[in-house]
Amino acid sequence: MFGWKKKKIEVNTLDIISPIPGEVVNLEQVPDEAFSTKAMGEGFAVRPVKGEVRAPFSGEISHIMNKSKHALLLENEAGIQVLIHVGVDTVSLKGEGFTSHVITGQRVEQGQLLLEFDIAKIKEAGLSDITSVIVPHGQEKVQRIESLQEAEAALRIYY
Structure with a gap:
């Protein structure tokens, strides 16, 4: 009867699909405590x-590690940021084996090639190639994050 008094709460979502072909695993499997x-x-x-x-x-x-090219931050239109960090301690390679196809401030479309990396070179250096996809702490707009078991989506961010 008094439906006009109800406040409609709008909730937006952002599904994060795996940016790299491979097996999606839990963060706990990353051999780096900052991620695991x-x-x-x-x-x-x-x-x-x-x-x-x-x-x-x-x-x-929103940011790319210009010299090492091993990590970048991608931001959606609402300002939600996601960090993609290739490998563990790969900053030590100083960009060797990494090719960036984007620059900071560049607009990209879903599926666009951002980086290429040489898996063999990472392993030859004795490093792990496991790649972390993180929703960094401290983003006020993020209400909650869910893990998804759907075919291509690995996370759903509610904001």
Whole structure:
């Protein structure tokens, strides 16, 4: 009867699909405490079978590690940021084996090639190629994050 008094709460979602071909695994399997303990944020990891990082959603590259090219932040139109960090301690390679196809501030579309990396070079250096996909802590808009078991989506962010 008094439906006009009810406030409609709008909830938006962002599904994060795996940006890399490979096996999606829990963050706890990443051999780096910053990721495995979720100290940096919620997310998932990927054991890559191909050295390509593609945009898991359309947005803007808000930051890329220009010298090492091993990590980047992608931001959607609502300002939700996701970190894609290729390998563990791969910053030590100083960009060797990494090719960036984007720059900070560039608009990208879902599925667009962002980075390429040489899996063999990472392993030859004695490093893990497991890649973390993280929703960094401290984003006020993020209400909750769910793990998904759907075919391609690994996370759903509610904001």
